[in-house]
Amino acid sequence: MDDVLILNEADLRGAVKIDLAAIDAVEAAFAALAGDGVVMPPVLSMEFAEANGEVDVKTAYLPGFERFAIKVSPGFFDNPKIGLPSLNGLMVVLSAKTGLVEAVLLDNGYLTNVRTAAAGAVAARHLAPSQVRTAGVIGAGVQARLQMQAAHLVRPFEEVWVWAPRAEAAEDCAGWLQETTGAVAHVAQNAEEVVRRSQLVVTTTPAREPVIMADWLHEGLHITCMGSDQHGKNELAARALVDADLYVCDRVSQCEIMGELRAAREAGLMTDRQPPELGQIITGAARGRLTEADVTICDLTGTGAQDTAIANAALDVVTAKGVGQRFSRQ
């Protein structure tokens, strides 16, 4: 009780992996989010125009979770010019019973990467066709890799297609995916080819104009968009949300501010619809995919609930293993 546990990125990389345990933890958080007693305030955001930086603070208390996380995520995008990483940050983990700070996780965004990929896998588990032979990803960064790695655990596809504006980056990503998942990986000619060939697609871009058009949708397709996490970002043509058989939000109140729903509503579409949330699909409070032929879309803006989930999972592991350094709080 008198100690705070301090963990750094190496400790956390050793303890928390993209695996079914992480996916199950994030799934439980989404389920809790659909129930009563949740406390999830709006994201606290700061912009630093001069330094080309931003900081987000996310948090959520979820009934049934022993602890809750308050996550500080800075992104300062000129840092690479002076040899520093753009992203760093940490999670403060507090007891949900006493409010005492139990741990500080100096993860530099690693846990965010894991919980974001895990959320994609939760969406795939509950919304993608039951049989996915071919998966595809738009983008070739860290999340492109981790999203496909996580998705493969719940839909073990045989083939994966990658597209990104820089062909070399797409090649690298495809190589990594083939090695990591065992699926045969290809670089596509364009985003359209990725969508047309796949039953499961994930978009992982910072796009401000759609990278997927509505007329590329086809029977038996699920798309997860995880790039839009700020007002102004947009990966999917607004029309696609209307054309799909089902459009699902991680959190409606966030998607209408910073997700695909925001862009669609600004285009005058989806204005009279209150979409279901992923947690409601998980608990059965809302209906998911009805047939293998359905087209489904899941809009992930990233929630404090996922941070609380992964922080709890991380602390369970490191406490059991005795990893980290105890620091007197007095």
Added chain:
Amino acid sequence: MDDVLILNEADLRGAVKIDLAAIDAVEAAFAALAGDGVVMPPVLSMEFAEANGEVDVKTAYLPGFERFAIKVSPGFFDNPKIGLPSLNGLMVVLSAKTGLVEAVLLDNGYLTNVRTAAAGAVAARHLAPSQVRTAGVIGAGVQARLQMQAAHLVRPFEEVWVWAPRAEAAEDCAGWLQETTGAVAHVAQNAEEVVRRSQLVVTTTPAREPVIMADWLHEGLHITCMGSDQHGKNELAARALVDADLYVCDRVSQCEIMGELRAAREAGLMTDRQPPELGQIITGAARGRLTEADVTICDLTGTGAQDTAIANAALDVVTAKGVGQRFSRQ
């Protein structure tokens, strides 16, 4: 650059005191708050009804300050029943240039106590009559002591009057104040006596009904209210804000939600006034006290700017002294 500095409460108590350096640092923060380029989002608040707890997150970026703090303040008020403190918490300190986490200050609210008392002294320095023979405080807790201790540094009063509902607590507080400041300390019969006798009064209560009435105001008086920091709290009769020659906010946007201004406006008063802020008095952008006979009031709800100020001051000291433990962020 590769290290995060971790400091605990003992380190910080050793490094940061209620002194003119702390008061000057907080004054500089208020001055910056009156200028351009400030980023101070609304307080992020969470309530935990079942656990009788709350968590606030405050932050502010201030131009001219090397770093900014993100403060996490939990208060779980049933903790004493199980032998734990109600309050704990920490500040995360980030570089304003790169967003890198530089330090984690496990202060359990100590720095908040210091910066809150320092803000009271800043208000006294800029608003109280130049000669204060007698000061008074309503309340007898930690802030009652620290507010008077800090005020004495800028207005070295000879006499101090204390009132609190529990006579024993008031006696203890008076004894502590006499020992700490050297002023002759008395326990008053009631709050009215404190106000009538003093040129400088600070209210430090969690009151939800006024503890100071408007008809107690007299020539040559300054009152600082620092207890109201949440919607529903209220220390000063609404009429007093109108009757005073000058009413000043730490931040208008906060005072109208959680300060005395909120209560006054709900009572239908002050509705057409846009009060000046303390920072504007400091920089000269707004006029302060005009004569020694004026009645002035300052409403302090507590700002992230003060946290950023005290965190910078703390880090300057501990870095110079080599206090704290360095922890690899990788």
